Amino acid sequence: MVGVNIKRLRKKQGITQTVLAQSVGIRQESxxxxxxxxxxxxxxTLTRIAKELNISVSTLLGEEQIVPLTLYRYFEE
Incomplete structure (x- = not known):
């Protein structure tokens, strides 16, 4: 589910796997x-991917709830 969400959101934004992987600091194969x-x-890694896609981690996880910005900032660090 998480991977499907990452792929869907990445493609929606027109970002290649290579570009996203490099900006997140992982290999394209990963x-x-x-x-x-x-x-x-x-x-x-999820946090870095979410940040690059400009979305919350909960969106990547497929959760419907909105994550408060303070909680999102906690996971950024």
């Missing part, structure tokens, strides 16, 4: 595996 559900990303 991002590919995450998107295919073959690799579970760490919270740190």
């Amino acid at each position: 991002l590919s595996r995450i998107e295919k559900g073959r690799l579970n990303p760490s919270l740190s």
Whole structure:
């Protein structure tokens, strides 16, 4: 589910796997595996991906609730 959301949102923004992976600091192969559900990303990686896609971690997780900005900032650090 997380990987599908990352792929959908990445493509919606017109960002390639290579570009997103480089900006997040992971290998393109790792991002590919995450998107295919073959690799579970760490919270740190999820946070960096969310930041690059300008969305919240809860959006990546497919949660409907809105994460308060203060909580999002906590995970950024």
